[in-house]
Amino acid sequence: MTSRNAENPQAGQPGGPAAAPAPAQRRWPVLAAAVGLSWALPLLLDATGLDVVLIPVLVLAIASLIRVGGGLLDRLVVSAFLLCGAVMAFGLLFSVWPWGLAPVPGAGFLLTVVSVCGWLSGRRPHIPLRLRGTDALVLGTFGVVWHYMHHPLADKSITERLAFFVTSEDRMGHFSYFDGIHHVGGYNFLHQEAAKTFMMTPSEAVYPQGTHFLLAWIDVLVKSSTDGGPAAEMMNRYLLYVIGAYALLCAVLVWAARWIGGPRLRGWRAAAVCATVMAVMLIGSMSTLVERGFDSEIVGLLFLAVGLALLVRPAMGRAEFALVAVAGLVTVTFVYNLYGALLGLGLAAVLVVHRRRFAPRRGLLLTVLAGGTLLAGLPSIFSVLTKLDVSKTSNLAGPMVVPDRPVLIGCALAALLAASLRANRRTATGQMVLVLVLGAMAMLTLFGVYQTKTIGYLSYYFEKLAAAGLVISLISLGLVGLLLTPGQQAEGSPRRRRVERLLQSGLAAVTALALFGGVQFGVPSGWTSFADRLNTTSAFHESPMIKWAKGGGRSDMGPPARALVGRDLKDRPGPVIALYSNDSYLNLKSTFLAQLLNHRAGDMVALYEIFYVQMGGPPTAKDAQKREFATLYDTSLVHLKKALAEGPAAPTILVGDRTVADRLTKDLAKAGIAASVVYAPLPAH
Structure with missing residues (x-):
């Protein structure tokens, strides 16, 4: 019906x-x-x-x-x-x-x-x-996710929290854009020369900066000042904003599914849908977006969920629709322009599906939307016309967060089934879900074929597009919920009916959490030994989010971070290179952190050669057994000299091992390279 x-x-x-x-x-x-x-x-x-x-x-x-x-x-x-x-x-x-x-x-x-x-x-x-009763599930989702994601930071000092901030290069890069906006007073691409000091060029021109601008604007209000203060404190606040954004993403997905269900989705059916989306986000792989430093992707998915939900069921007047559509175009493309195509698909579909409704003053509406599209596309157009290589960027490799395939495919098929039924196919919401899910599947398939043909495998941005597909699949569950039979209305007094509806909704929510979130509420899960079951009461405790809550996302940057924060890095004539380990990647991140603390991440353009420098820390027993360990210093010195030759000024090199520091001082002086080598041991605790 x-x-x-x-x-x-x-x-x-x-x-x-x-x-x-x-x-x-x-x-x-x-x-x-x-x-x-x-x-x-x-x-x-x-x-x-x-x-x-x-x-x-x-x-x-x-x-x-x-x-x-x-x-x-x-x-x-x-x-x-x-x-x-x-x-x-x-x-x-x-x-x-x-x-x-x-x-x-x-x-x-x-x-x-x-x-x-x-x-x-x-x-x-x-x-x-x-x-509404299900408001509790929306707000509860935010509260639960915030609790677990913030838990490893609780009772930690600002310096100790840096181990959770420096979990990836991506996070450090995102912070540099945020830092740049703070200092230049606006979008980096509008102040490119000044912004190059704070980030690695050409990021100031090519990377979408909506997330960083929005967070910088919020941070200015939080601080009541345009001065962000010490960099370590800025990093702490930035990390809290990112965690809050991820908690909002999870809550918004629950809200969006309910919104798409509309007034017909109420009672226990609404609770079942909301709790299912909540359960998927609690136990799924998406929480690793925070650990991997995919900050813009988190915010982009958040705005995509809200924008698409409001387009799928545009229960509003024409003026509000125009505002929502333009806001969707701006937020999504300014934050993560890859998702702009999906938002554009939804906007095109709603104008066709609701063409009769928007017939009055259609010309004015289309003019407003055209202007909004142009406004939303300005940063992307600017980056393409300047320094962005679209074909090369679309095939970039990198660490990936793979959305849960069974959830993605299963929810998408369930949405297609619900939208294809006659009762929903005759409604505008059903038609919108059908177009959106099919369109997203087509885009994902075509992009996958393109990557397979050009580079031979599915890479970085395919999984990011798949994450958007997961968002669409989850919010479409609102339509799936309408397939559930509401049942007859309870008899008796109004109070009895309210109590019965509350109990039914609670049972539906608990059922969804048990089925899709692995939450067994204290009941041992799996065929394990008695001892194991005493320690693991639920599969929920094995989820990525809980592992993060237990400190599993902490990076190995704790001691170097404490060492760097404890030193005065201000007013250095050149960049600071931090060699605290024989692990080259740790040296790279330590050096990157040093530039961030000094508000000079732009120096990392030359210093990325540190990725190949495997010296600075004392040799371990394992290193001493390696035959090639003796040659690592010589090889690392070659790469270090290359970094120094390309650097903007004479650097300060902090070295964690005295023997290496003394040897490096002599070798650089012999080569006539101006650099200040400082023995800087890691703190004991």
Whole structure:
């Protein structure tokens, strides 16, 4: 059967357009007061060091004017999404005006835009206060993921936390973009010469910077200053933002599946869908995105989930739809332009599926969307026309996070089954899911064929595109949930019916967690020995997220990080090279960290030759047994000299072993190479 409520943006939406307060008259004194308050509030909060309060103020201000969603959580999600789009889009302006990312001008401008838009719309501020039972699963997902991902950082000093920050080169690179935006006061690609000091060229021109700009804007409000402070403290805050973004991604996927289900998805069926998505994210491989340092991918998947959910079921008026569509284009392409094609597919599909609904003022809507598309594509166009080699980049190799194939394929097939049934095929939501899943499968297949033909295997970006496919599969479970039979309404008093619905929803959630999350709630799992079962109560405890929570993601950079933070690296005339180990990769990361602490990651362009330097630490018993160990110093010295020859200035070389430091001092002096070699042993604890 079909449901008119599922396709009508006003039906079944308490607090939506049908239930909104009557329009207010446009009065000039009201506009003047609103604009005045838009600047007075940021000035007051900045004077008291509470600029971070401006974030919820902006979210609530937008939420009070839009008419999307019948519940409080829906409204807040959409308003936060629009705010992120506005920050990234107006960030182009912030990058070139004289105040940069200063809290008062930026927040005052954004609040003024909201005030003017509200005045022009004639809407009275209104926020629905209705809550849904499954809001607990959405918020609970965020809470659980944050608890486990933040757990290894709890009670740790800032220096100790660096072992979790420096888990990959990608994280260090992402932080350098964030650091650059802090210093240049805007997007790095608009300040390329200045930005080259803080990151490895050509990153300032070619890498999408939406994530880093948004986090830098948030960080300025958190600090109530454009000065980020010591680099180690900045790294700590940045890592917390990334962990928060991943927790938000997991929660948003639960919310998006529920949104796509619409008003028909309620009760125990909604609980089953939400808990299933929650369970997959708790136990799956995606949590390793944090450990691998795939920060932009995390944020890109987050915005992709929200944008596609709102396009699949655009339960809103034309004005809100235009805002949501443009916000989706901007956030996704500014953050991770690879996913822009999927967002574009969803936008094209919704304009076709809902063509009758958007027929009035179609020309104006298409003009707005065309302008939004151009705006969203500006950074990508700029990078392609300057330094980005698209064909070479698309086949890059690197560490990969492989999405769970059974979940990806199984959920996609389940979504296709649900969308192909006559009852759902006749609805716009069903048609959108069908187009989106088939389109995503086609894109993934074509890209896989392209990589196989060109490089002979599936590489780095294939798995990143597969992660987007997993997101689409999971949020499409909202439509699958409608296949479940709701059953007859409980009889008896209203209180009895509420209690019964609550028990059914709780049982559905527990069932989904047990089936798909390996959560057996204390019951030993698997055919193991009695002793093993005493130590392992659930398969959930073997998931990547729990391993991270137990400290499994900690890098071997702990001692070098403490050594580097404990030294004064400021005002050095040249780069700092850190050779604390005979492991070349550890030396590379130590050197990279030294440049980040000195806000000079741009020096790493020449210093990447350190990847081949295998000296600096005392020889271990295992090293002494190797026949080739004696030649490692000579080979490493060749690569070190090459790095020094390409470096911008005479470096300071920190060496963890005294014997190596003394020998290196003599060899560099003999070769006439200007460098300051310092014996810098690792701290004992």
